[in-house]
Amino acid sequence: MKLDPLSKEILNCLQENARASYAEIGRKVGLTSPAVAERIKKLEDLGVITGYQAKIAYAKLGYQLKAMVTLRAFVGKLKPFLEQVKSYEEVINCYRITGNENIIMEVVIKDQMHLENFIDRLIVYGEARTHIVLSKVAGSNSLINPKKQ
Structure with a gap:
């Protein structure tokens, strides 16, 4: 599966902070909150995003x-x-x-x-x-x- 640059940027944002809001991610990648939410849902449905986890110190x-x-x-x-x-x-x-x-x-x-x-x-x-x-x-x-x- 090939991802477009925006989806890659969204994945990068989620890996940095999986608790970031759609609005925060949207500001970083240049999309609206609903557009970010739609892309994240699609990545989850495709099995690209398989879960979210905490980084432990x-x-x-x-x-x-x-x-x-x-x-x-x-x-x-x-x-x-x-x-x-x-x-x-x-x-x-x-x-x-x-x-x-x-x-x-x-x-x-x-x-x-x-x-x-x-x-x-x-x-x-x-x-x-x-x-x-x-x-x-x-x-x-x-x-x-x-x-x-």
Whole structure:
């Protein structure tokens, strides 16, 4: 599906602030509130917009570190891990991937000891590698941002 530049701008606005009013979005993209509402409804009906969610400041909840953790599962341990990972409160996102590792997880952790305990829970399933996130470089909306195309 190909989106026109205005729809891309509306998606960009929603990704920045999903609670923005139609009027606010309209001012940014040059449309009336009803036109914005109509476009958003169409994007929802087409399945382009699948939901809305809150962005959480994990540091405010005591999770001071973010890490990307890969797992290379031991033979016979991938399926049990896929069931267990759903219960890990530290895991924000978890993906099956290609390559030497089977899994990559985005996790939030409170401190170094918390990270150590988390890794200890993983090593029964496979070989884990941890990469501490220093900063965010780009957002998730880079594919639809019309200014970048």
